Structure formats: structure tokens, C-alpha cells
Amino acid sequence: MLRKKGLKTNDKHIKKLAAIVGPKEILFHKEDLISYESDGFTIHSHMPKAVVFPKNTEEVAEVVKYCADNDLSFLARGAGTGLSGGAIPLNGEVIISLVKMKRLLSVDLENRRAVVEPGYVNLKLTNSISDKGYYYAPDPSSQYCCTIGGNVAENAGGAHCLKYGVTTNHILGLEVVSPTGEIMEIGHDGIPDAPGYDLLGILTGSEGTLGIVTKITVRILKNPEEKQTVLAYFDDVADGSQAVSDIVSAGIVPAALEMMDKIAIEGVESAAFPVGHPKDIEALLLIEVDGISAGIDEQINEILDVCKKRNVRSVKVAQDDDERANWWANRKTGFGAMGAISPDYLVQDGVIPRSTLPEVLKRIGDISKESGLRIANIFHAGDGNLHPLILFDSRIPGQTDKALEAGSACLQACADAGGSITGEHGVGIEKREEMRFVFSDKEIEAQTDIREVFNPHYLLNAGKLFPSPGRCAEVKNELKAEAAE
Ligand SMILES: Cc1cc2nc3c(=O)[nH]c(=O)nc-3n(C[C@H](O)[C@H](O)[C@H](O)COP(=O)(O)OP(=O)(O)OC[C@H]3O[C@@H](n4cnc5c(N)ncnc54)[C@H](O)[C@@H]3O)c2cc1C
Known part of the structure; x- marks a missing residue:
């Protein structure tokens, strides 16, 4: 398709970028750029100037140098699965896609x-x-x-x-x-x-x-010598969360300790990999222990005991690798599965001290009631990394804003509990303002000062990570004013 359209353009920057990466390794027609307007944070989108596909480090360096010398904003992009908008070309960037450097x-x-x-x-x-x-x-x-x-x-x-x-x-x-x-x-x-x-x-x-x-x-x-996986169903979220704390307090460090609540279970059981979880339970835990074989059985027995003490409805150990793989496939489709039960969803990503799990989950329940939006919870419970999934319908006027507000309130609850606003998905453009929940102005400035050392002209991925406009934006404006004098 690219070849058919050819390189017909009067834009000197496009011509130069095409000369660096090769004419087949650049997209700049509007219809080719649409899928690069956004990443996994689909609430926002912006049109890039172009997308280039360098094949080696030297080409990346040449593209970057050209952009830097010509005051063109640019950013890197991998698969575009980021959930906080990090790869969204807010400033009409040249996107440097790394997907062809895949060896x-x-x-x-x-x-x-x-x-x-x-x-x-x-x-x-x-x-x-x-x-x-x-x-x-x-x-x-x-x-x-x-x-x-x-x-x-x-x-x-x-x-x-x-x-x-x-x-x-x-x-x-x-x-x-x-x-x-x-x-x-x-x-x-x-x-x-x-x-x-x-x-x-x-x-x-x-x-x-x-x-x-x-x-x-x-x-x-x-690879660990042995691994075993436990699946536990609870009738009360508080019991499930307490079991998480009890397992870690008992001195066991599972390889994984995941939790899903009732709405999340409804989602995964309605999507691509149902495994027959009962839909009337309030929470499930997926717990994996691994390591040398000696001692694994003892850890599993201890985990089973903890679950029983916390009123588990039923608990079982995977009988073979296939059963374990099915449980994990079901869990790993969790976010996408929300599409089976809601037109839209917003994934949040807060972290809390494990011991505050019951109170923060209760607060998230309250936020759901206050906003009138259903919130599912799928998360890495062992390290207190919550993922409230706020279900909404962007076709209903006002619901997108409500979802964003509910997401922000969930992050405030995490910060109030002594936690933070991201465990793994990053800040991107989504949580820039929420950085103020956990950092003072001085602390933010110390970090933007670091960015200024690396990124002095503020052309690389501008407008991400820190509250806006932020120090770098000010510096860029000062530089522009100086240049104009
Ligand atoms: C269904 C689903 C499940 C997910 N589950 C998890 C999870 O369990 N844990 C988790 O941590 N995340 C998860 N994510 C989020 C996402 O997959 C991760 O953040 C991932 O690391 C992004 O990789 P990517 O290649 O898609 O990067 P992109 O989305 O393309 O880019 C993300 C950011 O990285 C920058 N970037 C990309 N490549 C480079 C590079 N070579 N050099 C410099 N900067 C670069 C971009 O500029 C952008 O700011 C999930 C996302 C989805 C859609």
C-alpha cells in the first residue's frame, strides 16, 4: 500500500526522514496514521506527524538527530499496549516505532x-x-x-x-x-x-x-524445580484479602498471588477463556509457589490452612500443567475480558500496603456507588498492586468524565492509604495531575530537573509523566523566547 501511494509529498522533513530509514519504512498519509493516534489508553488520541520504522541503532540516532536539529517533537513506540497514554503523540510527534528492531x-x-x-x-x-x-x-x-x-x-x-x-x-x-x-x-x-x-x-x-x-x-x-498452584473461592472479599495478608505474614513468598472479585469473574467467564469459576462467589485467589521441591508441599498445606481459617468456600490445587495453564490464561485475559461485559473500561493501577487491602477495596466499592459505575478488581494482591477496572459507556454523555473522576478517586484512596498512584502501568498523560497526590512541588521539580539534563530541548515525549505545564514546558518556552530575540 505504501509503495503504491509512493513518497509524493512536499514536506521536506518527511523526505529527509524517508531518506534516513528508507521510503518503505515511513508512514505519513493520514489514513495510515490513524492506528498510531492512541495506545492502550484510548480515551485520548492525537495525530502524529509521521511514523518511522528504523532497522538499527544508527538509523534511530540519525532520525533523533534530525528531529532535534529541526525542532520536531518525537517519541518511541513499542507495541502500543501502554495503558497510561505514554505513546500518544500529544504534540504531533514523529513516532519512532521500534517494532522492526526485534531480534x-x-x-x-x-x-x-x-x-x-x-x-x-x-x-x-x-x-x-x-x-x-x-x-x-x-x-x-x-x-x-x-x-x-x-x-x-x-x-x-x-x-x-x-x-x-x-x-x-x-x-x-x-x-x-x-x-x-x-x-x-x-x-x-x-x-x-x-x-x-x-x-x-x-x-x-x-x-x-x-x-x-x-x-x-x-x-x-x-526454571524452578517445581511449582504448584492453588485456586481458592471466597464468599466475602474481606476474607480473601485477609488471607492474602495471612499468607505473606506466615513467611511464605509465593511466586504469584492474584485476586479477582465478582465483577472481574463475571468478565473472565464471559470472555475467551472461561474455566468454570462460580459466578456467585465474591472473590478468588490464584496462588503459585515455586522453588526447589523440598518444602513446596509444606507451603501448600500452610496456604490451604490459611484459606480454611478465612472461611474459604472451596480450594483446590492444580492437578497438572494443563489445569494450571488454563487458570493463568483465564486470569491473563482479565483486562480484555471487560469488553465482554461493558462497552468501555478504564484500567487503574494503584499500589497500597498489603495490610490496607480490605479498607481500600471497601473505599473502591464506595466510589463505585457514588459514581454509579461498576468497578471490577483484578490485581496482583501479593504486592498490593490494585487494578480497579471502571466500566462505562462512552456513548452516554458525561460517562467518560465520570470514569476518569472515579479512577482519580481510586488513586487518591491508594495515596491516602500510604501507597502510590502507579504500580506498573506508568503515569503517561493519564496520571500526571495525580502525581501531586504523592509528590510535593519541590520533589516534582527535582525530577523534571533530571529530565532537563537528558532532554534539554524537551522534544522527546513532551507533556508526559509530570503535571502540566511543569518545569520543562517553561524551559522550552524560555528557549523559544530567547531564540526569537
Ligand atoms: C491487556 C493488557 C494487559 C496488561 N498487563 C500488564 C501487566 O500485567 N503489567 C504491566 O506492567 N503492564 C501491563 N500492561 C501495560 C503494557 O502492556 C506495558 O506497559 C508494556 O510495558 C508496554 O509495552 P509496549 O511495547 O506496548 O510499549 P508502548 O505502549 O509502545 O510504549 C509505552 C511507553 O514506553 C515508551 N517506549 C516504548 N519503547 C521504547 C523504547 N525502545 N525506548 C524508550 N521508550 C520506549 C513509549 O514512548 C511509551 O511512553 C497491559 C496492557 C494491556 C493492553
Whole structure:
């Protein structure tokens, strides 16, 4: 289609960008750009100027340098599954899509590491090394399509991050193109206590505002000797939440400890992977323990005891890998499954201290009543990472705003409980103002000062992560005023 339309344009920037990446690796016709107007946060959309598909780091650097020299806003995009609007081209950006940089470059089993390009899809890594007995731990539910570059930018989590840590705990080194087009190597391939500032820590989770990641060295883990999975049904959400606290207080660190409430169960049982969960229960827990075989049975028995003490209606242990895989497939379709029971939904992503789970879930129930919108809860209960899913119908005037208000109120409840406004989905454009729930003006300014060092002209992914207009916007206006003088 691209070739048929050709490169007929008078826009000198499009011509130059096409010369850098090749005429087949750029989109700029309006109808081709529509699917790049938004990401997983579909409430907002903006038209990009163009989308380019570089094939290597040098092309990324050349595109960035061209944009920086010509005052063109730009941003990186992986699979576009982000849920906070990080890849939305708010300023009509040139989108630098990394999906063609999708190779597994090397696997070093001896040193337990692998090197991937940023467009490499998360699940492919585990699939490529599982026959050798290894896996890559961070497992966002979107892992079948999201990219490891996007995971680094968002510091993605997942069901199995309770025991093994989120993306930042598995990144050993990065190659990054700076917002002015220089190629930098960051991190020391896992050398402990490397000298200098922890730039790897700053880059990971910076939501594509400090640089474009072009190569990633990740830690890979040996498959556990054994794993067992428990499914527990509760008639009372408070009992289920209390069981979560009890399990962790008993000294057990499950690999995963997930919870779904009644509305969420209605959703997953109406969607692609029903497994026969009863629809009249109030909550279910999916609990996985793994490690060396010795001791696993004891942990499972202890978990069963805790559930019984907390009035579980029924509890069972997966009989084989197929049953376990079905339970996980059902859980991992959770967000998308909301589409089966509601025209629209907004996913929220707060974090709370585990012990406050019952009170915060109650507050979310109250927010649902106050807003008149149903709210489902699917979440990583073990690490207190809540995902209230606010169901609404954007065709009804006012409902989108109501959903956004309810989402913000859920985040306020998390902050009030001593938690935070994002556990894994990032701030993007969605939660910029909510940053004020957890940071003072001074603390926000300290962070925007860091962004200014990396991103001095504020052309890379502007308008994301911090409240608007924010210090960088002011600096950019000052620079523009100076240039005009
Ligand atoms: C159904 C569903 C389930 C999900 N479940 C989870 C979950 O369990 N855990 C979780 O953490 N998230 C989850 N997410 C959110 C999302 O999948 C993650 O945030 C993921 O890391 C985004 O990856 P992506 O490749 O889609 O990035 P994109 O959406 O394309 O981009 C996200 C951000 O990263 C930046 N970016 C992308 N690539 C690069 C790069 N190479 N260099 C610099 N910046 C870059 C973009 O500019 C943007 O700001 C889910 C999303 C969906 C739709």
C-alpha cells in the first residue's frame, strides 16, 4: 500500500526522514496514521506527524538527530499496549516505532543473560530459552505482544513479579540513543555497585522521556524445580484479602498471588477463556509457589490452612500443567475480558500496603456507588498492586468524565492509604495531575530537573509523566523566547 501511494509529498522533513530509514519504512498519509493516534489508553488520541520504522541503532540516532536539529517533537513506540497514554503523540510527534528492531541478539546461559533489541516481544524470550531450562521472569499480562523496550520504559510488572521483582530487577545494561542523538551504553552488565550514578535505574521506568532504548541486556533465570498452584473461592472479599495478608505474614513468598472479585469473574467467564469459576462467589485467589521441591508441599498445606481459617468456600490445587495453564490464561485475559461485559473500561493501577487491602477495596466499592459505575478488581494482591477496572459507556454523555473522576478517586484512596498512584502501568498523560497526590512541588521539580539534563530541548515525549505545564514546558518556552530575540 505504501509503495503504491509512493513518497509524493512536499514536506521536506518527511523526505529527509524517508531518506534516513528508507521510503518503505515511513508512514505519513493520514489514513495510515490513524492506528498510531492512541495506545492502550484510548480515551485520548492525537495525530502524529509521521511514523518511522528504523532497522538499527544508527538509523534511530540519525532520525533523533534530525528531529532535534529541526525542532520536531518525537517519541518511541513499542507495541502500543501502554495503558497510561505514554505513546500518544500529544504534540504531533514523529513516532519512532521500534517494532522492526526485534531480534534476539545473544543468549549466554553460563552468565544467565540475554541481549535483545527493543522490539523483541516479551514472551518470545521465555519461549526461546525454555527448552534449555531457563526463563525471563517479568510477565506482564500483555506479554504475548508487548515489547521488552516498552517494558523497560514502563518498568513493567506482572503476576510473577511478587517473588522475582519487576523489570528493573532484571535489566543489566542498556544501549540508549539520547534525545540529542548520541548513542550511549548504560549499566555495567550486572557488575555490583558500579561507580557513578545508577543511570540504569533512572532510565528504567522513565516512560520514554530520557532516551530511546535500542538494545537491552536482561537477566534470565533457571526454571524452578517445581511449582504448584492453588485456586481458592471466597464468599466475602474481606476474607480473601485477609488471607492474602495471612499468607505473606506466615513467611511464605509465593511466586504469584492474584485476586479477582465478582465483577472481574463475571468478565473472565464471559470472555475467551472461561474455566468454570462460580459466578456467585465474591472473590478468588490464584496462588503459585515455586522453588526447589523440598518444602513446596509444606507451603501448600500452610496456604490451604490459611484459606480454611478465612472461611474459604472451596480450594483446590492444580492437578497438572494443563489445569494450571488454563487458570493463568483465564486470569491473563482479565483486562480484555471487560469488553465482554461493558462497552468501555478504564484500567487503574494503584499500589497500597498489603495490610490496607480490605479498607481500600471497601473505599473502591464506595466510589463505585457514588459514581454509579461498576468497578471490577483484578490485581496482583501479593504486592498490593490494585487494578480497579471502571466500566462505562462512552456513548452516554458525561460517562467518560465520570470514569476518569472515579479512577482519580481510586488513586487518591491508594495515596491516602500510604501507597502510590502507579504500580506498573506508568503515569503517561493519564496520571500526571495525580502525581501531586504523592509528590510535593519541590520533589516534582527535582525530577523534571533530571529530565532537563537528558532532554534539554524537551522534544522527546513532551507533556508526559509530570503535571502540566511543569518545569520543562517553561524551559522550552524560555528557549523559544530567547531564540526569537
Ligand atoms: C491487556 C493488557 C494487559 C496488561 N498487563 C500488564 C501487566 O500485567 N503489567 C504491566 O506492567 N503492564 C501491563 N500492561 C501495560 C503494557 O502492556 C506495558 O506497559 C508494556 O510495558 C508496554 O509495552 P509496549 O511495547 O506496548 O510499549 P508502548 O505502549 O509502545 O510504549 C509505552 C511507553 O514506553 C515508551 N517506549 C516504548 N519503547 C521504547 C523504547 N525502545 N525506548 C524508550 N521508550 C520506549 C513509549 O514512548 C511509551 O511512553 C497491559 C496492557 C494491556 C493492553
